[in-house]
Amino acid sequence: MGALPAGPVPALELDAVCRAYRGGVTALDGVSLRVPAGRMVAVLGRSGSGKSTLLQCAAGLDRPTSGTVRIGGTGLAGLGEAALTRLRRDRVGFVFQSLNLVPSLSVLENAALPLLLAGQGADGRARAALAAVGLADRAEDRPAQLSGGQQQRVAVARALVTEPDVVFADEPTGALDPVSAAEVLALLRHAADEGRTVVMVTHDPVAAAWADEAVFLHAGRIAAHEVAPRAETVRALLHELGRGSDEAPDGWPDLRPGPSPYEPGAGAHLAPAAASRYERSPR
Ligand SMILES: Nc1ncnc2c1ncn2[C@@H]1O[C@H](COP(=O)(O)OP(=O)(O)O)[C@@H](O)[C@H]1O
Ligand SMILES: [Mg+2]
Secondary structure, rough: OOOOOOOOOOEEEEEEEEOOOOOOEEEEEEEEEEEEEOEEEEEEOOOOOHHHHHHHHHHOOOOEEEEEEEEEEEOOOOOOOHHHHHHHHHEEEEEOOOOOOOOOOOHHHHHHHHHOOOOOOOOHHHHHHHOOOHHHHHOOOHHHHHOHHHHHHHHHHHHHHOOOOOOEEEEOOOOOOHHHHHHHHHHHHHHHOOOOOEEEEOOHHHOOOOOOEEEEEEEEEEEEEEEEOOOHHHHHHHHHHOOOOOOOOOOOOOOOOOOOOOOOOOOOOOOOOOOOOOOOOOO
């Protein structure tokens, strides 16, 4: 690995990242992005624009065809599978749309999972993480006994339990009612305010307004970039990029299984999207 670049190292850095799939689809076409610590970035774009691919490449769940990804200055391309898995476990947290808790484990065990997989003692930290999302009293329940919003807060607790540098979230509020969505967004916002880096894919302009900046993907390229995004301007930009208001199923979640950060190949995000109409607390 080369010497660290001069100046502060961005928490996350993508440089000319391309990802082509077999069959000729170019999902990412030269994406460059630097995200400093403590910043929350929303990634928007119509269905198929490359949002999930961007997240998976940035998180080390997928390998770019070309270009570089660095987390805290560490280039992912130079890491073997074991080192990459360790980096994901120790320095990265993940929240997906839903269906990513293990039904047979208790809420506490789910929150503790990254620590357990790392062979670390988990109980105290997992209980603290659950308390931080307001679920200390549900530790012994199974996920199915919780509401969708509560389950997603468990997923946030699990993502934060290792105190990661970067938290990735792919449509984390897509399946939630407005109140639950706002609770999850507030937790992600708080994580960023504490100094973590948050990268959140969303198709919801209101959710994007919780972020410090919004990046708009179109056909695998960054087509627009907005600092301190407001829901209205995000909506207008999405419209401009072809996400017409009456256009059919844009904004619906992918039904394709995605990789799980914990057990590669085993994950999926399959829940239906709910329309979200809730507002952020004033900026
Ligand atoms: N595993 C894959 N194999 C082939 N094509 C894929 C695969 N994953 C995604 N794609 C294609 O890459 C493009 C971007 O997909 P994706 O990143 O899932 O977009 P988004 O999350 O914005 O909906 C789409 O054209 C999609 O069909
Ligand atoms: Mg997607």
